[in-house]
Amino acid sequence: MDSLRAKSLLVGLNFDGVGTKIEIAERVGIHNSIAFDLFAMVCDDAAIRGAEPLWFGSILDCNKVSVSIVRELALGMVSAAREARVAVVNGEIAELGNRVAGYGIHSYNWGAGVVWAARKDRIITGKKIRRGHAIVGVAEHGFRSNGLSLVRRVFSLAYGPDWHRRRLGRDSLGRAVLKPSRIYTSLMVAITGGVQGTPTAAVSGMCHVTGGGIPGKLSRLLSVNGLGAIIRDPFVPSDVMLECQRAGEIADEEAYRAWNMGQGLLIVTNEPDQVVATAGRFGHDCRVIGEVTREPVIRILSKGADGKGGRYLCFRS
C-alpha cells in the first residue's frame, strides 16, 4: 500500500454486460464460456486506459434459477477471473420471472462491474500518439460479445429458426458463434505495468475493438491528436464471420464497422517488438498490422469476404 500511495492512484468503476450473445449459449446449451465474454467486455474496457482491474462483481438476472446453468456459469467465472487476474468479490442472482426471456426454458442476462486502479502517470489518453507509431493487432478468433444482433438476424433469415444446428466445417454454426472472447486484460497490464509492475513497452494508445469495429474505436482514439491510420496487414476474420458476411450479403465496409474482423485489441506503440514479445509470452497471436498517419482517415486493406486481400477500405477518422 505504501508504494501505491506514493504513485498517486486513480480508482474507478466500469460496467458492462454480455448482451445478446447469451442467446447463443441458450441455443447451444453451453454456459461455461460466457464468463469469458463478460470479463472481456468489463475488464478489457478498463485496462485500455492503463488501469489495472482489481475487484469484480456481477448481477445475474434469471427468469428462473437453473442450478446446473448457474454452476456452469460459476465454473466459467473461476477460469475467466484467473485469466483476467481479478478477484470476484460479490455477486447477485435475481429471479425475475417473465421479465427475462430468451431461447428455451431457462434464460438469463448477465452484467458486471469492476473496480480498477491506475497510476496517474500511466493513464493512457492517446495524447502521446505520433505519426509513424506502429499499430500492433492482437488476434481474436470469434465475434467477442459485439454485433451479435446482426449475426442472429442474418443467420435466422438465411437458415431459419434452428440456424445454430447447421454445420460449419467440423463444428456447428452455433458453437462457432459462441466461441468465447479472448481476455486481453493481463496482457495489457503486463505491458503498461499496471499499478505495481514495470512496463514492458512504451504504449501511446490502446483500442478495444468492440461495437463500431476498428473504424469506430480506432478513430475515437486517434481523433485526440487529429491523426489517422493505415492498416496494411490485418488478421483474417474468422470463418464464421466470413460465412455471416456471405449469408447476409454484408459489404466489407459494414462488416468492419460491425465486428472486430480478426483483431480484438490494437496497441499503438513506438516499441512494437517489445509489445509483440510480451503478447507471445501470454499466448496471444500478435503482429504489426499498420501505422499511424497524418491524414485523419483510416484505411484498411480488406480481408473481408468481398474484396479479400485486394482493396483498401477508407473510413473518415
Added chain:
Amino acid sequence: MDSLRAKSLLVGLNFDGVGTKIEIAERVGIHNSIAFDLFAMVCDDAAIRGAEPLWFGSILDCNKVSVSIVRELALGMVSAAREARVAVVNGEIAELGNRVAGYGIHSYNWGAGVVWAARKDRIITGKKIRRGHAIVGVAEHGFRSNGLSLVRRVFSLAYGPDWHRRRLGRDSLGRAVLKPSRIYTSLMVAITGGVQGTPTAAVSGMCHVTGGGIPGKLSRLLSVNGLGAIIRDPFVPSDVMLECQRAGEIADEEAYRAWNMGQGLLIVTNEPDQVVATAGRFGHDCRVIGEVTREPVIRILSKGADGKGGRYLCFRS
C-alpha cells in the same frame, strides 16, 4: 487521503437490483422514483456493516430504449444519489430486445454496484451485541423492493390484471405499491461516522429489513452471539401492506417474513437516545421498538392485519 490510510481501510463492492418492483413502475407509468429503490437496496446493504458507500454504477437492460423513460430514471438517479450521498461514476445501457419483457411496450431491468470503504475499527459484525441493548426501528412507509412477487400475485388474483388501477384511499393501488424506498445510507454513515466522520452513537448491530423480514434479517444478526429479541412496539405496517394481507388472506407470521411491516432499518445500540436524535436530524421517523434478549427467539407484538395489537408472534432465531 493521509488520514484515511492511517485508519486501515477495507474496501469492497456490493451489487443488487430493483427486481420485479419495476413492473409496478411500468404499470403506473412513473419512472422517476425507482432509483430510490435501487440505491436503497445497493447502498443500505453496504452501510449496515459500518461502511461508507462511495461510488455507484448501474446496468440498465432495456428491451428497447425509451428516451423519455431513461430521462425519468436519470432524474431519479440524481435525487437518489444526493440522498445516499454517493457519486454516480459509471453506467451502461444495453438494448436486449425480447430478452427483457414486462408490462407494456417499454420494459427494463436495473441492477447496480457500489464501491464502499470502511475503517476496520468501525466494521459492525454483531459481536458487540449484548442482552438488554435497545433495538431502534426506523420507519418505512412502503414495501421497499422486497416481497413484490407476492404482492403482484395477491393483487392480480384478487382484483384481476388491471389491479393497479383500483383505488386505495386517495391513491391508486399501483401508486401505493410503487412508493419509493427510504434510503437510510446517510443516516447510517452519520451514526457510525463512516470513514472520516465522528460517530454520533455506539451501535452494536444494524439490520436492513429486506427479504425475510425482521425474523430473517434480525435473527441472522443476533445469531452471531446466540441471542434473541423482543419487539414490543413495532411501527404499524402501511395501509397497502395490510390491504395486501387481507386480499391474500396472508397470516401475520407470513407477512412479517415477507415484508418490512413498517420498519426498514433496525439499529441495535446501548445509546438509543443518540440514535433517535440523529435519525430526527435526517427526517426519519424512529423510536425504540424492542430490546435484545438472552433466549434465542424473536418475539414481535404483531401489528399485522390478523392480530392487530394483541398477539405476540414467535420466530426461532
